[in-house]
Amino acid sequence: MGLAPLWRLRSSVDPVDPPEVSPAGQTAPPPAPESAPPAVAPPPPARPRTVAASAPAAAPPRPQAVPDVSGLGWEALEQQIRDCRACALCERRTQAVPGVGDREADWLIVGEGPGAEEDQRGEPFVGQAGKLLDAMLAAIGLRRGQNVYIANAVKCRPPGNRTPEADEMATCQPYLERQIELIRPRIIVALGRPAAQTLLDGEVKIAAARGRLFDRHGIPVVVTYHPAYLLRNPQDKAKAWEDLCFARASIV
Numbered sequence: 514m515g516l517a518p519l520w521r522l523r524s525s526v527d528p529v530d531p532p533e534v535s536p537a538g539q540t541a542p543p544p545a546p547e548s549a550p551p552a553v554a555p556p557p558p559a560r561p562r563t564v565a566a567s568a569p570a571a572a573p574p575r576p577q578a579v580p581d582v583s584g585l586g587w588e589a590l591e592q593q594i595r596d597c598r599a600c601a602l603c604e605r606r607t608q609a610v611p612g613v614g615d616r617e618a619d620w621l622i623v624g625e626g627p628g629a630e631e632d633q634r635g636e637p638f639v640g641q642a643g644k645l646l647d648a649m650l651a652a653i654g655l656r657r658g659q660n661v662y663i664a665n666a667v668k669c670r671p672p673g674n675r676t677p678e679a680d681e682m683a684t685c686q687p688y689l690e691r692q693i694e695l696i697r698p699r700i701i702v703a704l705g706r707p708a709a710q711t712l713l714d715g716e717v718k719i720a721a722a723r724g725r726l727f728d729r730h731g732i733p734v735v736v737t738y739h740p741a742y743l744l745r746n747p748q749d750k751a752k753a754w755e756d757l758c759f760a761r762a763s764i765v
Contacts, residue, residue: 579597579599579684579685579687579688580593581687582687582688582691583687583691583694585691586695587616587695590611590688590691590692590695591611591612593688594609594611594668594688595608595609595611597609597668597669597688599684599685600669600680600681600684600685601681602667602669602670602671602681603669605670605672606632606669606670607632607633607670608632608635609635609668609669610627610631610632610635610636610637610665610668610669610670611664611668611688611692612637612662612663612664612665612692613636613637613657613658613662613663614657614658614661614662614663615658615659615660615661615662616662616695616696617696617697618660618661618662618696618698619660619698619699619700619764620655620660620661620662620698620699620700620702621661621662621664621692621693621696621698621700621701621702622646622650622661622662622663622664622701622702622704623664623665623666623689623701623702623703623704623708623711623712624637624638624663624664624665624666624704624705624708624739625665625666625667625676625677625704625705625707625708625739626665626666626667626668626669626670626671626677626707627665627667627668627669627670628640628642628670628674628741629670629674631643631670632669632670637663637664637665638663638740641744642739642740642741642744643740645740645743645744646663646704646740649740649753649754649757650757652754652757653757653758653761654761662692662696662698664689664692665708666682666685666686666689666707666708666711666712667681667682667685668685668688669685676707677707682707682710682711686711689711689712693732698732699732699733699764700732700733700734700735700760700763700764701729701732701733701734701735702734702735702736702737702756702757702760703734703735703736703737704737704738704739704740705719705738705739705741705742706718706719708739709722709734709736712727712729712734713727713729713734713736717736719736719737719738722736723736723737723752723755723756724755724756724759726759726763733760733763733764735756735757735759735760735763736756737752737753737756737757737760738752738753738756
């Protein structure tokens with residue numbers, strides 16, 4: 514019969530999908546292209562920070578010359594000592610230490626300078642060395658504040674209780690000079706080398722100066738060990754006792 518199925522050759526390209534149709538039968542418009550994100554404005558440039566200039570450190574007060582104290586009475590003299598800024602010792606002191614005792618005493622005891630406790634309390638020889646000094650005075654019939662005045666070669670504490678320097682003692686010397694003029698003691702006892710050198714205006718060695726009577730403008734001066742030295746070297750306490758007995762015998 515010669516009949517065979519009729520084969521139709523399919524296209525190698527798939528038909529294009531038909532456009533979507535909206536419910537109303539209208540063709541939907543193509544989707545809108547995505548818009549670019551809005552541009553972000555760059556942050557404003559940072560304003561330079563204004564740093565307040567720090568105030569310059571206050572300069573330490575400049576040393577002042579010691580005024581003439583030759584005519585001052587006790588109250589004005591002690592006030593001048595407390596207000597003194599004539600050397601660098603004033604910069605680290607708690608307070609100046611003028612002296613203490615009988616202002617018409619026969620005995621003037623002169624030490625080196627205030628220590629830490631004296632700097633706090635404003636009175637010379639109040640620590641362990643002061644207790645020993647009181648015992649030494651009691652041994653020859655004397656008592657602090659009764660016929661005894663106690664002062665120091667320098668009126669402000671040297672840092673770390675170091676020995677006062679020559680310029681510091683020279684700066685303070687007018688104060689001590691005026692105290693001697695006001696007291697008019699019958700005898701002066703110098704405790705330690707710095708005090709002795711201030712009073713005698715020259716180099717002094719304690720071992721060589723002991724047992725001798727020095728003259729200071731008509732006032733006898735006896736040199737002995739400082740109580741602080743005796744605390745470290747108790748074997749020399751007997752020598753200090755001899756020196757005080759010698760001083761007492763010198764004014765009888």
